[in-house]
Amino acid sequence: MNDGAKNERVRLSAEDWEDGALALIAEQGVGAVAVEALARRLGVTKGSFYWHFRTREALLQAALERWEEYGEREVLAEIERIPDPRKRLPELFRRVAHEMQPHRVYAALLKALDHPQVIPVMSRVSQRRIDFLTRMYTEAGLEPVVALHRARLTYAAYVGFLQLNFTLGLPRISHDEFDAYVEHMIATLTPAKSND
Amino acid sequence: MNDGAKNERVRLSAEDWEDGALALIAEQGVGAVAVEALARRLGVTKGSFYWHFRTREALLQAALERWEEYGEREVLAEIERIPDPRKRLPELFRRVAHEMQPHRVYAALLKALDHPQVIPVMSRVSQRRIDFLTRMYTEAGLEPVVALHRARLTYAAYVGFLQLNFTLGLPRISHDEFDAYVEHMIATLTPAKSND
DNA sequence: ACCGTTACATACTCGGCCGTATGGTTGTCG
DNA sequence: CGACAACCATACGGCCGAGTATGTAACGGT
Numbered sequence: 001m002n003d004g005a006k007n008e009r010v011r012l013s014a015e016d017w018e019d020g021a022l023a024l025i026a027e028q029g030v031g032a033v034a035v036e037a038l039a040r041r042l043g044v045t046k047g048s049f050y051w052h053f054r055t056r057e058a059l060l061q062a063a064l065e066r067w068e069e070y071g072e073r074e075v076l077a078e079i080e081r082i083p084d085p086r087k088r089l090p091e092l093f094r095r096v097a098h099e100m101q102p103h104r105v106y107a108a109l110l111k112a113l114d115h116p117q118v119i120p121v122m123s124r125v126s127q128r129r130i131d132f133l134t135r136m137y138t139e140a141g142l143e144p145v146v147a148l149h150r151a152r153l154t155y156a157a158y159v160g161f162l163q164l165n166f167t168l169g170l171p172r173i174s175h176d177e178f179d180a181y182v183e184h185m186i187a188t189l190t191p192a193k194s195n196d
Numbered sequence: 197m198n199d200g201a202k203n204e205r206v207r208l209s210a211e212d213w214e215d216g217a218l219a220l221i222a223e224q225g226v227g228a229v230a231v232e233a234l235a236r237r238l239g240v241t242k243g244s245f246y247w248h249f250r251t252r253e254a255l256l257q258a259a260l261e262r263w264e265e266y267g268e269r270e271v272l273a274e275i276e277r278i279p280d281p282r283k284r285l286p287e288l289f290r291r292v293a294h295e296m297q298p299h300r301v302y303a304a305l306l307k308a309l310d311h312p313q314v315i316p317v318m319s320r321v322s323q324r325r326i327d328f329l330t331r332m333y334t335e336a337g338l339e340p341v342v343a344l345h346r347a348r349l350t351y352a353a354y355v356g357f358l359q360l361n362f363t364l365g366l367p368r369i370s371h372d373e374f375d376a377y378v379e380h381m382i383a384t385l386t387p388a389k390s391n392d
Numbered sequence: 393a394c395c396g397t398t399a400c401a402t403a404c405t406c407g408g409c410c411g412t413a414t415g416g417t418t419g420t421c422g
Numbered sequence: 423c424g425a426c427a428a429c430c431a432t433a434c435g436g437c438c439g440a441g442t443a444t445g446t447a448a449c450g451g452t
Contacts, residue, residue, distance in 0.1 A: 028310075029310040031310055110306075110307075110359060111306075111307060111308070111309045111310050112307070112310070113307045113359070113363045113364065114224075114225040114227055114307050114308075119364060119365075122364055123364050123365070123366060126360060126364060126366060127366060127367070130366075145376070146380065149376065149377050149380040149381075150380070150384070152357075152360075152377065153353055153377075153380065153381060153384060155356065155360070156352070156353045156354075156355075156356030156357045156359075156360055157349055157352045157353045157356055158352075158356065159352075159355070159356030159359050159360060160351065160352030160353055160354065160355030160356030160357075160359070161348075161352045161356075163306060163309070163352075163355050163356075163359070164322060164348075164351070164352055164355060167309045168309065168315060168318055168319050168322060169315075169319070170319060170322065170323060170326075171323070180341070180345065181345050181348065181349075184342065184345035184346070184349065185345075185349060188346070188349060188384065188385065189384065
C-alpha cells in the first residue's frame with residue numbers, strides 16, 4: 001500500500017507536513033513552526049505548503065489534533081488490563097517514567113500555552129488523564145473526593161516534573177537517582193497495600 | 197523625597213520600564229513585551245526607551261533580574277521563625293496558596309521557557325526554593341535523601357498546579373474545593389505529627 | 393540667563409515571516 | 423499520447439516589530 005519512505009524526492013502529503021510540524025514542536029517549540037523553515041526542512045518550498053493548507057494556523061490545528069488523536073491510548077489500555085487495582089498505579093508511574101519521547105511534545109506544548117490554539121487541546125488531554133487517574137485511585141480504594149484530589153496532585157507533579165527537568169535542566173539527575181525518585185513518588189502518592 | 201506618582205506626565209526611569217515589563221509579562225506573557233507597545237502603555241514613544249536601554253533584550257534581562265531579586269525573601273524568612281519544624285510546611289503551603297499575585301509572573305515565565313533568557317533565571321529561583329524545601333523537610337524529621345525527593349515532588353506539584361489552573365483554565369475549581377485540595381496536599385506530602 | 397544633561401518625539405531603515413500569484417513539472421487515466 | 427489534476431518553484435506584496443538617526447523640550451546647577 002502506501003509506502004511511507006520519508007527521504008529523497010517523493011511528493012509530500014498533508015500528513016507529512018503535520019508530522020514535520022510535530023517534530024519541529026518537539027525540538028524547538030511551537031514558535032519554531034514557520035512555513036518557510038519547515039519547507040526547507042522537508043526539502044521543498046512554500047509553494048508546496050500552500051497547496052496542502054490554507055494557512056499556517058490550519059497546519060498547527062491539524063498537527064495538534066493529530067497528536068491528540070494518536071496520543072496515549074495504548075498505555076492506558078494496557079494498564080487497565082492489570083487485575084489488581086492497587087498494582088495499576090505503580091505500574092503506570094514506572095511505565096510513564098521510562099518513555100521519554102512522547103513527553104517531549106507534551107513538554108513543548110506546555111511552554112506554548114500562550115498560543116491560543118494549544119490551550120483547548122491541552123485542556124482536553126489533561127482533563128482526560130486526570131479523569132483516568134481519578135478512576136484508578138477510586139478503584140484502588142480511595143474515597144471519590146480524595147481520589148479526585150490525589151489525581152490532581154499526581155498529575156500536577158507530572159507536569160511540574162516535565163518543566164523542571166527537561167525544559168529547565170535542573171542539575172541533571174542521574175539514572176539511579178531518578179529511579180529512586182519514582183519509587184519515592186509511588187510510596188508517597190499511591191495507597192498503601194494494607195489500607196482501607 | 198522621591199515622589200513616586202506613576203500617573204500623568206512625569207519623566208520615566210529605567211526602573212519604571214522594568215516594572216512595566218513585569219506587569220506586561222504577568223498579564224500577557226513574555227512575548228507581549230514589545231518596545232512600542234510598552235511605550236504606548238507608559239504614555240511615551242520608542243525614543244524614550246532606547247535612551248534607557250540598549251536593546252529589548254537588555255530590558256528583559258533587567259526586568260528578570262529585578263524580579264529574581266525582589267522575589268520571595270519575606271515569606272521564607274517568616275516561615276523560618278515558626279518554632280516547631282513540623283508546623284512550618286503546612287503553614288508555608290497555606291500561605292503560598294492564598295497569594296495569587298506573585299504567582300502570575302512565575303506562571304507567565306513558565307510559559308516562556310522557550311526564550312533563552314528566562315531559563316537561567318527560572319533555574320536559579322527553582323533551585324533555591326527546592327533547596328529551602330529540602331531543609332524544611334529535613335528539619336521536620338525526614339532522612340536527607342527522602343527529604344530531597346519529597347522537596348522535588350512538592351515543588352513539581354506546585355509548578356504543575358500553576359500550569360493546570362491559571363494557564364490552562366481547568367474546570368474553574370471553587371474556593372472551598374481549593375482549600376480542601378490544599379489540605380489534602382498537606383496531609384499527603386507533609387510528615388505526620390506523630391512520627392520518627 | 394546659559395548650558396549641558398536627561399528624557400522624549402518623529403521619521404526612517406531593515407529583516408523576518410505570512411500569504412498570493414502564476415507558471416512549471418510530474419503523475420495517471422482514458 | 424494528450425489532458426487534467428496533483429504537486430511544487432519562483433517571485434512578489436505587505437505587515438509587524440527591532441533598531442537608528444536626529445531634532446527638541448524640560449530640568450538642574452552655577
